[in-house]
Amino acid sequence: GAVVSQHPSRVICKSGTSVKIECRSLDFQATTMFWYRQFPKQSLMLMATSNEGSKATYEQGVEKDKFLINHASLTLSTLTVTSAHPEDSSFYICSASPTGGGTDTQYFGPGTRLTVL
Amino acid sequence: GENVEQHPSTLSVQEGDSAVIKCTYSDSASNYFPWYKQELGKGPQLIIDIRSNVGEKKDQRIAVTLNKTAKHFSLHITETQPEDSAVYFCAAQSTGGFKTIFGAGTRLFVKA
Numbered sequence: 001g002a003v004v005s006q007h008p009s010r011v012i013c014k015s016g017t018s019v020k021i022e023c024r025s026l027d028f029q030a031t032t033m034f035w036y037r038q039f040p041k042q043s044l045m046l047m048a049t050s051n052e053g054s055k056a057t058y059e060q061g062v063e064k065d066k067f068l069i070n071h072a073s074l075t076l077s078t079l080t081v082t083s084a085h086p087e088d089s090s091f092y093i094c095s096a097s098p099t100g101g102g103t104d105t106q107y108f109g110p111g112t113r114l115t116v117l
Numbered sequence: 118g119e120n121v122e123q124h125p126s127t128l129s130v131q132e133g134d135s136a137v138i139k140c141t142y143s144d145s146a147s148n149y150f151p152w153y154k155q156e157l158g159k160g161p162q163l164i165i166d167i168r169s170n171v172g173e174k175k176d177q178r179i180a181v182t183l184n185k186t187a188k189h190f191s192l193h194i195t196e197t198q199p200e201d202s203a204v205y206f207c208a209a210q211s212t213g214g215f216k217t218i219f220g221a222g223t224r225l226f227v228k229a
Protein backbone atom coordinates (compact mmCIF):
# COMPACT_ATOMS: atom_id res chain seq x y z
CA GLY A 1 0.00 0.00 0.00
CA ALA A 2 0.82 3.73 0.06
CA VAL A 3 2.02 4.00 -3.52
CA VAL A 4 2.61 7.34 -5.18
CA SER A 5 3.20 7.64 -8.89
CA GLN A 6 4.58 10.46 -11.00
CA HIS A 7 4.29 11.11 -14.68
CA PRO A 8 6.32 11.59 -16.72
CA SER A 9 9.43 10.04 -15.20
CA ARG A 10 11.64 12.02 -17.51
CA VAL A 11 11.06 15.01 -19.81
CA ILE A 12 13.24 17.04 -22.09
CA CYS A 13 11.89 20.34 -23.39
CA LYS A 14 13.00 23.47 -25.13
CA SER A 15 13.54 26.70 -23.27
CA GLY A 16 10.36 28.74 -23.03
CA THR A 17 7.93 25.84 -23.05
CA SER A 18 5.76 24.71 -20.15
CA VAL A 19 5.89 21.28 -18.60
CA LYS A 20 3.24 19.58 -16.47
CA ILE A 21 4.11 16.88 -13.95
CA GLU A 22 1.42 14.72 -12.38
CA CYS A 23 1.51 13.17 -8.92
CA ARG A 24 -1.02 10.52 -8.00
CA SER A 25 -1.70 8.59 -4.82
CA LEU A 26 -2.74 5.20 -6.13
CA ASP A 27 -4.21 3.43 -3.13
CA PHE A 28 -5.04 6.17 -0.68
CA GLN A 29 -6.52 9.62 -0.55
CA ALA A 30 -4.27 12.54 0.20
CA THR A 31 -5.57 15.89 1.37
CA THR A 32 -2.01 17.17 1.36
CA MET A 33 0.71 16.64 -1.20
CA PHE A 34 4.17 18.15 -1.28
CA TRP A 35 6.44 19.15 -4.13
CA TYR A 36 10.20 18.98 -3.75
CA ARG A 37 13.14 19.83 -5.93
CA GLN A 38 16.44 18.01 -5.68
CA PHE A 39 19.72 19.01 -7.27
CA PRO A 40 22.46 16.40 -7.84
CA LYS A 41 23.98 15.12 -4.60
CA GLN A 42 21.84 17.44 -2.52
CA SER A 43 18.93 17.08 -0.16
CA LEU A 44 15.28 17.64 -0.92
CA MET A 45 14.10 21.24 -1.01
CA LEU A 46 10.44 21.77 -0.29
CA MET A 47 8.90 23.99 -2.96
CA ALA A 48 5.26 24.01 -1.94
CA THR A 49 2.54 22.29 -0.01
CA SER A 50 -0.49 21.38 -2.06
CA ASN A 51 -3.88 21.17 -0.39
CA GLU A 52 -6.90 19.66 -2.11
CA GLY A 53 -9.43 22.29 -3.02
CA SER A 54 -7.38 25.28 -1.94
CA LYS A 55 -4.36 27.28 -3.02
CA ALA A 56 -0.92 25.86 -2.55
CA THR A 57 1.45 27.25 0.06
CA TYR A 58 4.80 28.15 -1.44
CA GLU A 59 8.12 28.23 0.36
CA GLN A 60 10.11 31.41 0.47
CA GLY A 61 11.92 32.06 -2.77
CA VAL A 62 9.70 29.83 -4.90
CA GLU A 63 7.81 31.77 -7.57
CA LYS A 64 4.17 30.74 -7.52
CA ASP A 65 3.58 32.10 -11.02
CA LYS A 66 6.40 29.99 -12.38
CA PHE A 67 5.54 26.79 -10.56
CA LEU A 68 1.79 26.38 -10.81
CA ILE A 69 0.25 23.80 -8.55
CA ASN A 70 -3.22 22.35 -8.85
CA HIS A 71 -4.64 19.81 -6.41
CA ALA A 72 -8.06 19.16 -7.88
CA SER A 73 -8.81 15.83 -6.27
CA LEU A 74 -7.77 13.75 -3.29
CA THR A 75 -5.54 11.60 -5.48
CA LEU A 76 -4.00 14.03 -7.96
CA SER A 77 -1.77 17.07 -7.76
CA THR A 78 -0.04 18.67 -10.73
CA LEU A 79 3.00 20.91 -10.97
CA THR A 80 3.40 23.02 -14.09
CA VAL A 81 6.75 24.63 -14.75
CA THR A 82 5.88 27.60 -16.91
CA SER A 83 8.28 29.10 -19.45
CA ALA A 84 10.97 26.68 -18.41
CA HIS A 85 14.63 27.68 -18.62
CA PRO A 86 17.82 25.63 -18.28
CA GLU A 87 18.16 26.62 -14.62
CA ASP A 88 14.85 24.85 -13.97
CA SER A 89 16.45 21.55 -14.91
CA SER A 90 16.25 19.37 -11.84
CA PHE A 91 14.73 16.28 -10.25
CA TYR A 92 11.19 17.05 -9.06
CA ILE A 93 9.66 14.75 -6.48
CA CYS A 94 6.20 14.76 -4.97
CA SER A 95 5.00 13.16 -1.78
CA ALA A 96 1.57 12.53 -0.32
CA SER A 97 0.23 12.06 3.17
CA PRO A 98 -2.81 9.83 3.68
CA THR A 99 -5.95 11.64 4.76
CA GLY A 100 -7.13 10.84 8.25
CA GLY A 101 -5.89 7.81 10.16
CA GLY A 102 -3.80 10.02 12.42
CA THR A 103 -0.70 9.59 10.32
CA ASP A 104 1.60 12.31 9.03
CA THR A 105 3.86 9.97 7.12
CA GLN A 106 4.85 11.14 3.66
CA TYR A 107 5.12 8.67 0.80
CA PHE A 108 7.24 9.78 -2.12
CA GLY A 109 6.80 9.36 -5.82
CA PRO A 110 9.62 8.10 -8.04
CA GLY A 111 10.51 11.59 -9.24
CA THR A 112 10.55 13.38 -12.58
CA ARG A 113 13.80 14.43 -14.18
CA LEU A 114 13.34 17.66 -16.11
CA THR A 115 15.95 18.77 -18.61
CA VAL A 116 15.46 22.14 -20.27
CA LEU A 117 17.59 22.72 -23.35
CA GLY B 118 14.82 28.54 11.64
CA GLU B 119 14.38 24.80 11.95
CA ASN B 120 17.42 22.78 11.02
CA VAL B 121 18.43 19.14 10.82
CA GLU B 122 22.09 18.23 10.73
CA GLN B 123 23.15 14.83 9.49
CA HIS B 124 26.51 13.06 9.82
CA PRO B 125 28.49 11.65 8.21
CA SER B 126 27.98 12.85 4.66
CA THR B 127 29.68 9.72 3.33
CA LEU B 128 30.07 6.34 4.99
CA SER B 129 31.88 3.33 3.63
CA VAL B 130 31.62 -0.03 5.39
CA GLN B 131 32.52 -3.62 4.66
CA GLU B 132 29.69 -6.03 3.99
CA GLY B 133 28.49 -7.50 7.24
CA ASP B 134 29.58 -4.55 9.35
CA SER B 135 27.20 -2.09 11.01
CA ALA B 136 26.49 1.43 9.83
CA VAL B 137 25.35 4.31 12.02
CA ILE B 138 24.04 7.64 10.81
CA LYS B 139 23.34 10.45 13.26
CA CYS B 140 21.07 13.46 13.11
CA THR B 141 20.33 16.40 15.36
CA TYR B 142 17.38 18.73 15.12
CA SER B 143 16.71 22.20 16.43
CA ASP B 144 12.93 22.50 16.68
CA SER B 145 11.80 21.22 20.07
CA ALA B 146 8.27 20.87 18.68
CA SER B 147 9.39 18.10 16.34
CA ASN B 148 7.70 14.84 17.26
CA TYR B 149 8.01 12.61 14.20
CA PHE B 150 11.30 11.39 12.74
CA PRO B 151 11.27 9.37 9.51
CA TRP B 152 14.25 7.91 7.69
CA TYR B 153 14.32 7.57 3.92
CA LYS B 154 16.49 5.56 1.56
CA GLN B 155 17.05 6.97 -1.91
CA GLU B 156 18.61 4.97 -4.70
CA LEU B 157 20.07 6.65 -7.74
CA GLY B 158 17.43 8.21 -9.96
CA LYS B 159 14.55 7.22 -7.70
CA GLY B 160 12.35 8.86 -5.12
CA PRO B 161 13.00 8.44 -1.38
CA GLN B 162 11.51 5.37 0.25
CA LEU B 163 10.45 5.36 3.89
CA ILE B 164 12.40 2.66 5.71
CA ILE B 165 11.62 3.35 9.35
CA ASP B 166 10.18 6.10 11.51
CA ILE B 167 9.91 6.94 15.18
CA ARG B 168 7.70 9.20 17.21
CA SER B 169 8.67 11.26 20.22
CA ASN B 170 6.94 9.02 22.74
CA VAL B 171 9.27 6.14 21.86
CA GLY B 172 13.02 5.87 22.48
CA GLU B 173 13.85 3.04 20.12
CA LYS B 174 12.30 1.12 17.27
CA LYS B 175 13.59 -1.89 15.38
CA ASP B 176 12.64 -3.55 12.13
CA GLN B 177 14.84 -6.53 11.25
CA ARG B 178 18.32 -5.14 10.46
CA ILE B 179 17.28 -1.53 10.88
CA ALA B 180 16.84 0.32 14.15
CA VAL B 181 16.32 3.94 15.10
CA THR B 182 16.99 5.57 18.45
CA LEU B 183 15.74 8.91 19.70
CA ASN B 184 17.05 11.09 22.51
CA LYS B 185 14.50 13.87 22.75
CA THR B 186 16.34 15.67 25.53
CA ALA B 187 19.48 15.97 23.45
CA LYS B 188 17.53 16.30 20.20
CA HIS B 189 19.47 13.45 18.65
CA PHE B 190 18.26 10.50 16.62
CA SER B 191 20.22 7.80 14.86
CA LEU B 192 19.80 5.08 12.27
CA HIS B 193 21.54 1.76 12.82
CA ILE B 194 21.90 -0.81 10.08
CA THR B 195 23.35 -4.15 11.10
CA GLU B 196 24.79 -6.89 8.88
CA THR B 197 25.03 -4.50 5.97
CA GLN B 198 24.64 -5.82 2.44
CA PRO B 199 25.69 -4.31 -0.91
CA GLU B 200 22.03 -3.54 -1.66
CA ASP B 201 21.99 -1.23 1.36
CA SER B 202 24.20 1.13 -0.65
CA ALA B 203 22.18 4.31 -1.22
CA VAL B 204 21.68 7.81 0.13
CA TYR B 205 19.89 7.96 3.47
CA PHE B 206 18.00 11.03 4.66
CA CYS B 207 16.80 11.74 8.15
CA ALA B 208 13.95 14.16 8.73
CA ALA B 209 12.16 15.90 11.55
CA GLN B 210 8.55 16.95 11.52
CA SER B 211 6.09 18.55 13.89
CA THR B 212 2.56 17.28 13.48
CA GLY B 213 0.90 20.64 13.85
CA GLY B 214 2.94 22.42 11.21
CA PHE B 215 3.20 19.38 8.95
CA LYS B 216 6.47 20.70 7.56
CA THR B 217 9.27 18.18 7.20
CA ILE B 218 12.87 19.30 7.49
CA PHE B 219 15.38 16.96 5.84
CA GLY B 220 18.99 16.35 6.66
CA ALA B 221 21.62 16.76 3.97
CA GLY B 222 21.86 13.02 3.39
CA THR B 223 24.45 10.29 3.95
CA ARG B 224 25.86 8.37 1.02
CA LEU B 225 26.41 4.81 2.25
CA PHE B 226 28.72 2.46 0.37
CA VAL B 227 28.74 -1.19 1.36
CA LYS B 228 31.75 -2.98 -0.07
CA ALA B 229 31.38 -6.65 -0.91
